[in-house]
Amino acid sequence: QVQLVQSGAEVKKPGASVKVSCKASGYTFISYQIHWVRQAPGQGLEWMGIINPSGGSTSYAQKFQGRVTMTRETPTSTVYMELSSLRSEDTAVYYCAREAVATGVFDCWGQGTLVTVSS
């Protein structure tokens, strides 16, 4: 079955970087774009950006431009989201989500990765 499995929880200090992985299975990896969405405590879901696993092209929300990098590793069907210059406001659960082809609809989500930024 279609599945996205994310890496485990992370605790980081302010100013550090974090890299979260999202391993896809059960479908053709390069055929579906992957988005990253986060949810800070008590807040709604926030879209961070998108990566096309086929060619590796990306598009990021303006809020995260310059701090976020999304990459993919085709042989392992894994996408990565790296966020740098972490601050306490980046404490959140980070999700990867698969987009149903060309619809903007997220039909499968990873289980989430809690990133805690604390000194």
Next chain:
Amino acid sequence: DIQMTQSPSSLSASVGDRVTVTCRASQTISSSLNWYQHKPGKAPKLLIYATSSLRSGVPSRFSGSGSGTDFTLTISSLQPEDFATYCCQQSYSVPYTFGQGTKLEIK
């Protein structure tokens, strides 16, 4: 960016009740509106896409309607497993944006 506003932010209801959640977009999004169910510690689940299309496997007590800027999610008869947070999302234009969520609690 398109702003999505959900109401109410929380709702208390009983098993068997009919409930409606509203989502309003800051500009027209045609029918590009999707609904997700989110339970604590779990991944969000797609319920309805393109305003009113029920995802395969989702119970028929869930339905969606609307167009343009105003949309609704209706649960016709609440079941115990339906108590969760419901979130709308516009897929009309990037950046895709979400409503703040409606937490459905047991009365």
